[in-house]
Amino acid sequence: MTLRPRGGAPALEAELYDGSDVIDLVWLGRRKIAGIEPGRTVKAEGLVSMQDGRKVMFNPRYELRPGS
Template sequence: MDKVQAGTAVGTDGAPPPSRGRGLRRFLRRLTADRDELEAEELRAGTGQEGATPIAECAERTRVRVAGTLRTVTLRPRGGAPALEAELYDGTDVISLVWLGRRKIAGIEPGRRLRAEGLVSTQDGRKTMFNPRYELRGDA
């Protein structure tokens, strides 16, 4: 039989129980962390719940599903035709979502949560997805 040191709690599997101090540390960190850090942490957690790939892990020429919050939405002409461009942030990185031939899409606005699926390419050194399928998720 294994010896147990006095004052040491042991779980049924022989491992020590989870630390009570962990919750306090997380609470104190949330009090002292800046708003951007907290937002990024929440977005990273949401990415996993959406069944999406973190944008930082998206490789060029792969079809992926990403999820996050739209930071900016702009109308930029590409080759003389209108193109609606939105920057999606998931807490790990950003990706540009570009809808060619569109001036406006209902619901595509800064602050909106979105899940998108498409082929990742690199344009001007930035991850980009052209004409992605998307699903509006609810306000941020």
Template sequence: MTTEERTGFRGFLSRLTATDSELDAEKLQRDSAKCGAVPAGACHRGQIVSVSGRLRTVAYTPRTNLPTLEADLYDGSDVVTLVFLGRRSIVGIEPGRQLTARGRIAIRDDRKVIYNPYYELEAPR
């Protein structure tokens, strides 16, 4: 058996025994790599990146001076929180939606954050 055949067989077995969430994470990572995005797990503070994935949660956070919409973008490797300052809602920004966001990574409460990112929504599937 060649190395390629063994790798294929091992890959088959790992997919067969993987959980749905593990398979979903692998698919998100493949899709993210196809569009040229940086994996969220490899992003560092101060770096300007393009990240692509699925929105897990979207929450309006009322602040005393400034309303804030926060959305957690998961790409299969890590989560980046997208923070839209001064917004209560944005059409199309909803849980389960695929998008690509661009901006500078910041760290807030040990979480990766992009403030007011540029974003592109993918067509709903």
């Protein structure tokens, strides 16, 4: 997982890689979420859509997993 700032309204954006594909996770209205940090293993659930040719999930439900 990598984090990057998102322009405009406050949002936390993370790029999640599962070993085969990448998806952007975006939490609107958040700048930080405890436990969400680069390299952390996360299980995410939600509706996947496409934005600018990339898979994205807005405000996903998530579960922090033990580190790798």
